[in-house]
Amino acid sequence: MANFMRLFSLIPLILIALLLTRPGLAQEPAEIICIQCHSTLPEMYSQPIRLWRGSIHAENGIACHDCHGGDPQDAANAMNPQRGFLGAPQEPDIPAFCGRCHVGVMRDYLASAHGRALGKGGPTCVTCHGNHQVLKATLELINEKSCSRCHSYERARTIRAAMQETEGLLVATETRLNDFKKIGSNTEKLEKELFSLRNSFHSLFHNVNLETVNKQAARIQLELKKIQAVLTEWDQAGQRRKIAGALAVSVMLLIALLAHLVRKTFD
Amino acid sequence: MTLLKKIADWIDLRIGVREIVRKELTGYLLPRNINAWYSMGSILLVAFALQVLSGILLLIYYVPDADKAFNSVSQIMNEVPFGWLIRMFHAVGSNMMVLALLLHMLSVLLMGSYKRPRELNWLTGFILFSLVQGISLTGYLLPWSQLSFWATTVATNSASAIPLIGPYLVEFLRGGVLVGPPTLGRFFALHVAVIPLLIAALIGAHLFLLKRTGVSTPPFGQPDTPTLPPADSYHYEDHPGGIPFFPNYALEDLRSIALYLACFLAVLFFDPYLFFPRDAFIPANPFLTPAHIKPEWYFLANYQTLKLFSNELIGLSLQGAAMTFLALLPFIDRGQQRHPLKRPLFLACFIVGLLIWVGLGIWGHYS
Numbered sequence: 001m002a003n004f005m006r007l008f009s010l011i012p013l014i015l016i017a018l019l020l021t022r023p024g025l026a027q028e029p030a031e032i033i034c035i036q037c038h039s040t041l042p043e044m045y046s047q048p049i050r051l052w053r054g055s056i057h058a059e060n061g062i063a064c065h066d067c068h069g070g071d072p073q074d075a076a077n078a079m080n081p082q083r084g085f086l087g088a089p090q091e092p093d094i095p096a097f098c099g100r101c102h103v104g105v106m107r108d109y110l111a112s113a114h115g116r117a118l119g120k121g122g123p124t125c126v127t128c129h130g131n132h133q134v135l136k137a138t139l140e141l142i143n144e145k146s147c148s149r150c151h152s153y154e155r156a157r158t159i160r161a162a163m164q165e166t167e168g169l170l171v172a173t174e175t176r177l178n179d180f181k182k183i184g185s186n187t188e189k190l191e192k193e194l195f196s197l198r199n200s201f202h203s204l205f206h207n208v209n210l211e212t213v214n215k216q217a218a219r220i221q222l223e224l225k226k227i228q229a230v231l232t233e234w235d236q237a238g239q240r241r242k243i244a245g246a247l248a249v250s251v252m253l254l255i256a257l258l259a260h261l262v263r264k265t266f267d
Numbered sequence: 268m269t270l271l272k273k274i275a276d277w278i279d280l281r282i283g284v285r286e287i288v289r290k291e292l293t294g295y296l297l298p299r300n301i302n303a304w305y306s307m308g309s310i311l312l313v314a315f316a317l318q319v320l321s322g323i324l325l326l327i328y329y330v331p332d333a334d335k336a337f338n339s340v341s342q343i344m345n346e347v348p349f350g351w352l353i354r355m356f357h358a359v360g361s362n363m364m365v366l367a368l369l370l371h372m373l374s375v376l377l378m379g380s381y382k383r384p385r386e387l388n389w390l391t392g393f394i395l396f397s398l399v400q401g402i403s404l405t406g407y408l409l410p411w412s413q414l415s416f417w418a419t420t421v422a423t424n425s426a427s428a429i430p431l432i433g434p435y436l437v438e439f440l441r442g443g444v445l446v447g448p449p450t451l452g453r454f455f456a457l458h459v460a461v462i463p464l465l466i467a468a469l470i471g472a473h474l475f476l477l478k479r480t481g482v483s484t485p486p487f488g489q490p491d492t493p494t495l496p497p498a499d500s501y502h503y504e505d506h507p508g509g510i511p512f513f514p515n516y517a518l519e520d521l522r523s524i525a526l527y528l529a530c531f532l533a534v535l536f537f538d539p540y541l542f543f544p545r546d547a548f549i550p551a552n553p554f555l556t557p558a559h560i561k562p563e564w565y566f567l568a569n570y571q572t573l574k575l576f577s578n579e580l581i582g583l584s585l586q587g588a589a590m591t592f593l594a595l596l597p598f599i600d601r602g603q604q605r606h607p608l609k610r611p612l613f614l615a616c617f618i619v620g621l622l623i624w625v626g627l628g629i630w631g632h633y634s
Contacts, residue, residue, distance in 0.1 A: 245536020252529035259522035
């Protein structure tokens with residue numbers, strides 16, 4: 001009897017035994033050699049890994065070898081220059097190092113007052129953006145604490161204020177786009193437009209001409225509002241679907257009620 | 268009216284349609300104390316028909332090619348007129364169908380309708396349940412999203428725990444070492460051709476068996492005919508003092524189906540993403556494992572059970588044994604009593620089992 005009870009209590013664990021899922025069974029890709037080795041080394045060498053994990057690079061799947069080169073699958077040749085290992089760049093080489101991917105940003109930087117001071121005590125990319133814990137480029141990067149390390153914050157403050165509204169619109173548009181993406185809307189075209197606008201906007205970050213900043217920010221805001229208009233249309237379509245749904249549900253409930261009442265007459 | 272009558276007379280003269288109506292509808296008598304749970308079968312028939320219909324409509328635009336599948340589903344959702352409705356109808360419908368099927372099985376268990384002479388009805392129903400699980404799993408891969416890809420990877424990988432043949436079975440299921448385009452081809456064929464045909468055949472067998480044994484008298488309420496002990500020879504359980512299927516019970520069926528559709532449409536229009544995690548709308552990427560891959564809600568208890576055992580073979584075997592036990596329940600539980608309150612041991616096991624299943628599911632969801 002006890003055995004029967006025990007067996008019977010397992011009844012709900014029915015379903016197809018061979019077609020089950022379990023995360024532990026997933027063949028997750030092993031971490032690259034760089035992370036495996038550096039994670040076990042003293043703080044000085046393991047810190048970059050920890051910092052990188054919280055970076056926008058990690059979020060987008062950009063790993064050690066994407067910047068520093070080398071072979072991330074072969075421990076013996078992970079740091080072999082013949083496998084493209086570059087190591088850490090010297091300070092004057094940093095813009096070119098980052099600029100292999102961020103081509104436009106490097107161009108803007110080199111044209112700016114910051115870039116023109118490269119090698120003469122001026123800041124490089126990592127001065128403001130950090131090196132391993134590279135954060136997503138936002139207006140927050142222009143702040144008194146950071147800018148005051150080298151010069152007065154006043155001019156930077158005026159530029160930041162001029163760009164604040166555009167930044168807010170960018171963030172709001174991105175949030176709305178992500179919400180639509182989560183429910184399967186095809187946001188690809190709008191995402192590309194937003195990406196392009198964000199790049200244009202970020203190129204202003206290195207500009208110190210207030211008039212240019214204002215003019216460009218106004219243009220970008222206009223384009224962002226066009227994207228917002230499309231999203232509003234999608235919102236409205238969603239509302240219309242809900243109204244249609246409410247009607248459909250009501251019709252079904254009405255049919256159920258009628259069927260029930262007619263059935264009662266047979267009693 | 269006269270024309271309609273003439274047409275009816277013309278058809279009746281040739282195939283005796285009035286006799287069919289009399290025998291199968293107005294003269295087909297059901298137990299007087301029949302209840303709404305007996306409508307679950309009709310609900311399931313409608314649900315399956317809707318799945319077939321929406322599936323055929325999806326086939327018009329869906330491309331079963333690993334390079335194009337995700338985009339084709341995205342196109343259905345965003346560009347095809349009412350494509351979103353058809354896709355959501357199919358996806359939400361599959362979950363609702365599993366829910367209805369579970370309720371059908373639970374009611375059959377509770378009312379003891381699986382007992383002799385209805386062992387085959389139960390067995391065919393149980394196989395149908397397994398096939399519905401199978402068609403849901405194979406359909407899961409078709410959108411070729413991150414969720415599809417990784418859920419299928421872990422699901423097929425489970426088979427590797429089977430001794431000796433496990434690795435070969437995994438490769439056979441996937442059509443290769445890893446989930447890839449051949450897997451999509453296989454799952455597509457299973458989803459749109461093989462399993463639907465098997466389900467249709469099993470539904471036919473299930474209904475045939477129902478027709479041959481007759482509808483069981485519910486253990487509740489005042490029966491129209493005294494309950495007889497199981498006969499040694501074939502016996503059709505008729506209900507001479509019962510109610511006609513048409514119009515009486517057909518109206519009850521209609522009410523149940525309309526209520527089911529109301530619930531279904533409410534989910535479809537107001538919270539269709541209940542069954543879609545974020546990874547369901549990201550294209551498959553074999554090089555990027557999502558942080559948390561969770562199976563569909565009806566597999567969560569199994570998922571959590573597997574996690575409880577360090578050796579996955581033990582977890583699989585336990586579930587296989589439980590499933591076999593459940594499939595063979597009518598051959599194990601031979602008692603004649605069907606009222607749940609007069610079967611305290613069964614009722615206790617039923618409630619405890621259900622609570623364990625729900626508990627494991629919730630645990631699996633939040634783990």
